[in-house]
Every structure is written in structure tokens, then in C-alpha cells.
Amino acid sequence: xxxxxxxxxxxxxxxxxxxxxxxxxxxxxxxxxxxxxxxxxxxxxxxxxxxxxxxxxxxxxxxxxxxxxxxxxxxxxxxxxxxxxxxxxxxxxxxxxxxxxxxxxxxxxxxxxxxxxxxxxxxxxxxxxxxxxxxxxxx
Amino acid sequence: xxxxxxxxxxxxxxxxxxxxxxxxxxxxxxxxxxxxxxxxxxxxxxxxxxxxxxxxxxxxxxxxxxxxxxxxxxxxxxxxxxxxxxxxxxxxxxxxxxxxxxxxxxxxxxxxxxxxxxxxxxxxxxxxxxxxxxxxxxxxxxxxxxxxxxxxxxxxxxxxxxxxxxxxxxxxxxxxxxxxxxxxxxxxxxxxxxxxxxxxxxxxxxxxxxxxxxxxxxxxxxxxxxxxxxxxxxxxxxxxxx
Numbered sequence: 001x002x003x004x005x006x007x008x009x010x011x012x013x014x015x016x017x018x019x020x021x022x023x024x025x026x027x028x029x030x031x032x033x034x035x036x037x038x039x040x041x042x043x044x045x046x047x048x049x050x051x052x053x054x055x056x057x058x059x060x061x062x063x064x065x066x067x068x069x070x071x072x073x074x075x076x077x078x079x080x081x082x083x084x085x086x087x088x089x090x091x092x093x094x095x096x097x098x099x100x101x102x103x104x105x106x107x108x109x110x111x112x113x114x115x116x117x118x119x120x121x122x123x124x125x126x127x128x129x130x131x132x133x134x135x136x137x138x139x
Numbered sequence: 140x141x142x143x144x145x146x147x148x149x150x151x152x153x154x155x156x157x158x159x160x161x162x163x164x165x166x167x168x169x170x171x172x173x174x175x176x177x178x179x180x181x182x183x184x185x186x187x188x189x190x191x192x193x194x195x196x197x198x199x200x201x202x203x204x205x206x207x208x209x210x211x212x213x214x215x216x217x218x219x220x221x222x223x224x225x226x227x228x229x230x231x232x233x234x235x236x237x238x239x240x241x242x243x244x245x246x247x248x249x250x251x252x253x254x255x256x257x258x259x260x261x262x263x264x265x266x267x268x269x270x271x272x273x274x275x276x277x278x279x280x281x282x283x284x285x286x287x288x289x290x291x292x293x294x295x296x297x298x299x300x301x302x303x304x305x306x307x308x309x310x311x312x313x314x315x316x317x318x319x320x321x322x323x324x325x326x327x328x329x330x331x332x333x334x335x336x337x338x339x340x341x342x343x344x345x346x347x348x349x350x351x352x353x354x355x356x357x358x359x360x361x362x363x364x365x366x367x368x369x370x371x372x373x374x375x376x377x378x379x380x381x
Binding site: 015018019022023024027029034035055057061063065 | 189192262327
């Protein structure tokens, strides 16, 4: 469930989603230059908090906990998960609420300003899905 | 015609041979406005520029290509100057600042690291550590899920515990990597990441940095996802004059 991305060669847009926060929130700002309006984008970081704190997310967490079979992977002896070198049972790569929040944002990102151009319709989460497929193949 | 600005580099003879194309539908050529030994990479600003995927990618690509062979001060996306003269005047006005910053960032690149928990593993951890959460979970399960209000209150407690776990675990990723970097900078809060941190790394140590990242990636596999992007232009390590 891990990715190592080397943005180097073509600087292809495959990595763009991952570094949006840098391109939009970091970098030099010079007050004599105007800044392009970023309607819909400046909400990026705010959106995360809204999504994470939403009722839906709480319900999702509750249901996810209910579904967990703690006994199946050693019951309560889990505090040392980190020390014990990770539990191997958790191969479920299903997207959880955390990733879900990220996707909601990436969708709002692509909806925010791509309404007039097909090439930009490719939603970020489609790409992420492809990349998680790639990850699974690797395993 | 207004001027879109990508970033600043030390002026040298090789810049004009790069044939970079910029933001906008017709991908205008990138040219250089020069003053006081500094060159600003610019192009004619398209009408009605907005932050589209294509243009964000073009901005990043120009800076990425410049950064291959030059120290570069990247602008945040979307900087538009009234005209070339205004850009030249800005370079002149703060030449010392930009020149010093370029020297300091010469041969340095940024690596951005985003880490997030694998949700199921994180849930197991918080339930495993908190007897109270565990018994509430058990009670709700026995009650067939409980009422919506109960589920929500429980979910909120879980969310809170996950937040605490994130803060606790971020050091495990950031600290070992910082050993191989000259500076670190917190990134914005995004993606439910437990860490979003950029590292300024000397080119000579880039391989070593990536090796450490790979080690962490393996160590935390199945517990957290560690994503490394770079080498990048040093977006997180530039400072405005004044």
C-alpha cells in the first residue's frame, strides 16, 4: 500500500495531484504581481476538515469498527502493532474513509474548473484507482 | 499584454536553448526577462487564465525542467505581472535577496513526503489501545449497530482517537528523513495525511534520502502509506523579500 514516486523525467501530470498543495500554497508570492483567481481551489484544505468532521465520516468509522474482527488477528493485543512489524492480515486494500475524503476533494478539484475541456475531465480518483491497481500487481 | 511568471534563476547562456512551453491553450513559448544577473522565466499570459489541470501541469513542468540544471526560485501558481518591465523592476529592486536565495538553494531539491494511515490498521490500533472504545464497539455490535445517535457519538470518538494517532505517528516518518535533509517545512493540511512535510535535500544526498524513505516505506507497510514526490523545485523553501 505504498508508492514511491519520482517526479523527475517528464514531470508528467501523473504526479500532479500529489503536489497540488505545493504548487498552489507554496512558492514565491510577490505583491506587485496579481494572482489568478483560484475559485474553487482555495477551499482545498478547508474541504478536508469538513469532510473528515462530517456525520457521514463518523458513521463510517463506527460501521468500520463494528465490522472489524478483532479476534481474527490477535484480539486485543494490538497496541504493539507498530512494534510487531504490522499485522499481515490486513490485506484489504479497500478504500477507507480517510482516502475517501481525499477523493471527495480530488473530485471537487476536477469539477471546480474543468467544465469546459475534455482533456481535463479525467478525475483524479480514476488515476488513483489505476495506481492502486498497479500497486496490487506489484505485490 | 500581461506577463505570466514561473520563477527566477541565475542568468546564464544556456537558458534560451531550453524551448519550454508555458500555460495557456496554445502553450506559448517561455522566454526570459533579465536584470541584475537574474532571469525570470515568463510567457505571455493567456486571457482568462484559471487553475486548470493543463496549466498547473505546464507551470510545474517549466519549473521542473529549469530545476534540472539550475537553482530556481519557483513562483506559486498564477503570478501575473502587468508587463515585462514590471518583472525586470522587481528583479532590480530585490536583486540581493533573490541572488542570495538562489545561491543558498543551488544544488538543493525538495522532496515532499505525504504519509497516511491504512484505515483498517489504524482502527485496529485505536481499538486495541483503548479499552473504553473497544467495549463500546462491542456493545454497539451486539445491539445490531445501535441507534444512529449512538453510532455517531461512537464514530466521533473514533475520529478523535485517529487524530491523536496521526499526531503520534508523524514523528516516526519525519524524524528519520530529517536526518538526511538540510531543512524541513510543514505542508498544508490535506488528504487526511498524518504527515505532509517537505525536505530540502542536497543533490548529493538525494539517493541517500530516497533510500531512507524506501526503508520507512517497507517498515510501515500495511500500517501506513508513505508517498514521496521529488526531486522538485524548492516550492517550500523560498521566501519573499522584506
